[in-house]
Amino acid sequence: MTKPVYGRVALIGLGLIASSMFWAIKRAGLAGEVTGYARSQETRDTARKIGLCDRVCESAAEAAEGADLVVLCVPVGAMGGVAQEISPVLKPGATVSDVGSVKRAVIDAVAPHLPEAVHFVPAHPLAGTEHSGPQSGFAELYDNRWCIVVPADDDTDAEAVARLRSLWEGMGANVDQMDADHHDLVLAVTSHAPHLIAYTMVGVADDLRRVTDSEVIKYSAAGFRDFTRIAASDPTMWRDVFLNNKEATLEILGRFTEELFALQRAIRTGDGDHLFDYFTHTRAIRRGIIEAGQDTDAPDFGRGAKKP
Amino acid sequence: MTKPVYGRVALIGLGLIASSMFWAIKRAGLAGEVTGYARSQETRDTARKIGLCDRVCESAAEAAEGADLVVLCVPVGAMGGVAQEISPVLKPGATVSDVGSVKRAVIDAVAPHLPEAVHFVPAHPLAGTEHSGPQSGFAELYDNRWCIVVPADDDTDAEAVARLRSLWEGMGANVDQMDADHHDLVLAVTSHAPHLIAYTMVGVADDLRRVTDSEVIKYSAAGFRDFTRIAASDPTMWRDVFLNNKEATLEILGRFTEELFALQRAIRTGDGDHLFDYFTHTRAIRRGIIEAGQDTDAPDFGRGAKKP
Numbered sequence: 174m175t176k177p178v179y180g181r182v183a184l185i186g187l188g189l190i191a192s193s194m195f196w197a198i199k200r201a202g203l204a205g206e207v208t209g210y211a212r213s214q215e216t217r218d219t220a221r222k223i224g225l226c227d228r229v230c231e232s233a234a235e236a237a238e239g240a241d242l243v244v245l246c247v248p249v250g251a252m253g254g255v256a257q258e259i260s261p262v263l264k265p266g267a268t269v270s271d272v273g274s275v276k277r278a279v280i281d282a283v284a285p286h287l288p289e290a291v292h293f294v295p296a297h298p299l300a301g302t303e304h305s306g307p308q309s310g311f312a313e314l315y316d317n318r319w320c321i322v323v324p325a326d327d328d329t330d331a332e333a334v335a336r337l338r339s340l341w342e343g344m345g346a347n348v349d350q351m352d353a354d355h356h357d358l359v360l361a362v363t364s365h366a367p368h369l370i371a372y373t374m375v376g377v378a379d380d381l382r383r384v385t386d387s388e389v390i391k392y393s394a395a396g397f398r399d400f401t402r403i404a405a406s407d408p409t410m411w412r413d414v415f416l417n418n419k420e421a422t423l424e425i426l427g428r429f430t431e432e433l434f435a436l437q438r439a440i441r442t443g444d445g446d447h448l449f450d451y452f453t454h455t456r457a458i459r460r461g462i463i464e465a466g467q468d469t470d471a472p473d474f475g476r477g478a479k480k481p
Numbered sequence: 482m483t484k485p486v487y488g489r490v491a492l493i494g495l496g497l498i499a500s501s502m503f504w505a506i507k508r509a510g511l512a513g514e515v516t517g518y519a520r521s522q523e524t525r526d527t528a529r530k531i532g533l534c535d536r537v538c539e540s541a542a543e544a545a546e547g548a549d550l551v552v553l554c555v556p557v558g559a560m561g562g563v564a565q566e567i568s569p570v571l572k573p574g575a576t577v578s579d580v581g582s583v584k585r586a587v588i589d590a591v592a593p594h595l596p597e598a599v600h601f602v603p604a605h606p607l608a609g610t611e612h613s614g615p616q617s618g619f620a621e622l623y624d625n626r627w628c629i630v631v632p633a634d635d636d637t638d639a640e641a642v643a644r645l646r647s648l649w650e651g652m653g654a655n656v657d658q659m660d661a662d663h664h665d666l667v668l669a670v671t672s673h674a675p676h677l678i679a680y681t682m683v684g685v686a687d688d689l690r691r692v693t694d695s696e697v698i699k700y701s702a703a704g705f706r707d708f709t710r711i712a713a714s715d716p717t718m719w720r721d722v723f724l725n726n727k728e729a730t731l732e733i734l735g736r737f738t739e740e741l742f743a744l745q746r747a748i749r750t751g752d753g754d755h756l757f758d759y760f761t762h763t764r765a766i767r768r769g770i771i772e773a774g775q776d777t778d779a780p781d782f783g784r785g786a787k788k789p
Contacts, residue, residue: 250753299703303767319700349699359696362686364703369748370678371704373741375763377733378670380740388667390766390773391657392627395607395672396679398770399707405767408760415748415756425685426745430738432688433681437734440677440723445558448723452716455683458698459611459713462706465698 186246192310253282278417292333316345361421494554500618561590573598586725600641624653669729
């Protein structure tokens with residue numbers, strides 16, 4: 174058992190991320206007590222039934238009161254309202270953090286509501302599955318995944334930042350630190366734009382009447398399937414991501430469209446060399462990801478096929 | 482041991498698809514003898530060293546001579562040339578097939594070279610990994626995957642079609658049958674357009690100087706990674722796919738761009754309802770794929786994280 178990093182942790186919102194945090198905190202004994210709150214009665218009932226949180230509260234303020242760390246695990250668009258609600262009960266010296274996929278918009282929405290005496294240390298764990306809800310969490314979600322810690326400003330208390338980093342490391346994550354604008358751009362490239370593109374491709378496939386739904390599904394292993402996985406993520410969360418990381422996402426999508434048009438033209442004009450060179454280059458990037466240990470090159474992700 | 486489906490099978494081209502066919506044929510005893518040929522001396526040497534094919538020949542004609550089934554396993558753009566080369570030695574009553582990812586262009590390129598007395602039954606196994614070459618094959622590649630058989634025309638000998646279907650079933654595949662144009666459209670949606678989009682997104686990420694390469698790779702698990710896997714496929718093969726399925730691919734990409742623009746505009750104007758509805762709908766399509774047994778919903782494909 175590790176020494177607890179915080180006396181009491183409050184999780185506001187009890188979906189995949191928060192429930193996985195709870196199990197990971199328990200696995201390593203990182204907190205004395207974990208309180209939790211979810212807006213829906215049904216979620217609170219489920220949490221109580223499955224033993225999610227030491228204490229499930231009936232309001233965000235009740236859960237946050239007296240906590241050493243309060244983590245906002247609600248959709249990005251709801252963060253500001255929750256911050257306002259819990260603000261009066263926050264303990265001086267407490268840390269407020271979040272797990273939102275965008276950081277500048279969260280800082281803008283949350284910071285104005287927080288008392289002087291509270292440290293604000295936003296964070297973003299890069300982990301997830303296609304499932305959501307209180308029952309989808311598991312202790313290993315953050316093992317060997319990255320968590321990006323984004324202090325709200327340059328004056329953020331160093332000790333408070335170090336403590337939050339310890340919590341995430343204790344939950345199994347590798348921790349990195351950067352400023353909010355850089356975070357939002359990096360994520361626009363590695364996550365937000367790819368998700369929007371995947372959503373779009375899945376929508377197109379579904380819309381095409383000459384290819385029946387069953388054929389699209391039957392033959393999805395040919396490439397389409399990898400798009401559907403990321404297009405199955407939580408709709409509310411992703412709506413808020415795009416609305417709150419508008420600028421960076423639209424910039425990346427603009428560049429994407431430009432490149433796509435160039436490749437479309439190469440196809441139309443029969444410019445095989447252009448296509449070949451482009452595809453050779455992107456293959457090298459894939460090798461880098463495997464070497465960095467961020468994926469396996471096992472055939473088909475071990476979905477069934479095995480190498481002898 | 483099953484009864485052999487063919488006396489002698491010739492594999493022209495010895496990459497991932499052909500080498501997996503060889504091991505799958507051997508596993509089930511589907512042929513008396515399998516001959517093989519590859520254009521590069523190095524590939525032929527490797528094949529001999531690892532026991533790939535019963536006999537590795539020094540020309541395509543030598544491998545094809547006297548075979549009951551000749552399977553063209555070369556890039557789509559090379560099929561016509563090989564057909565012309567082997568045409569004089571083909572045994573009357575033999576079947577010629579292929580494994581190309583497009584079918585109309587292959588039929589147009591190959592059929593004119595084949596003698597009257599030979600049956601032409603194109604096929605397309607929907608299976609692959611991100612690896613290529615003679616050493617990348619394994620017997621289980623086709624297990625529970627689809628193979629689409631596309632008879633060259635309506636007059637194709639029914640017995641020849643049935644026999645090729647038996648071979649693929651013997652190698653573990655589920656077999657489906659459709660005409661060439663429909664095949665090319667279905668594959669444009671489920672495979673060709675997704676691949677081009679993935680290639681594009683990987684190219685954009687690499688091009689963006691403000692986000693260093695190492696960051697793109699480090700944080701790839703956030704969505705980008707799923708694009709890189711399909712963008713790592715063989716460049717020659719994919720160049721030929723796009724050049725030979727131009728019309729259907731460009732049609733799908735046109736629709737894709739249209740939808741993407743609509744979503745971009747929803748982001749720009751802050752139309753959250755439009756985004757939410759779109760994402761909810763695409764999520765349902767993902768459920769269909771899992772129910773059809775074409776993917777697993779295990780967290781992260783079991784890449785590391787495990788559900789307790």
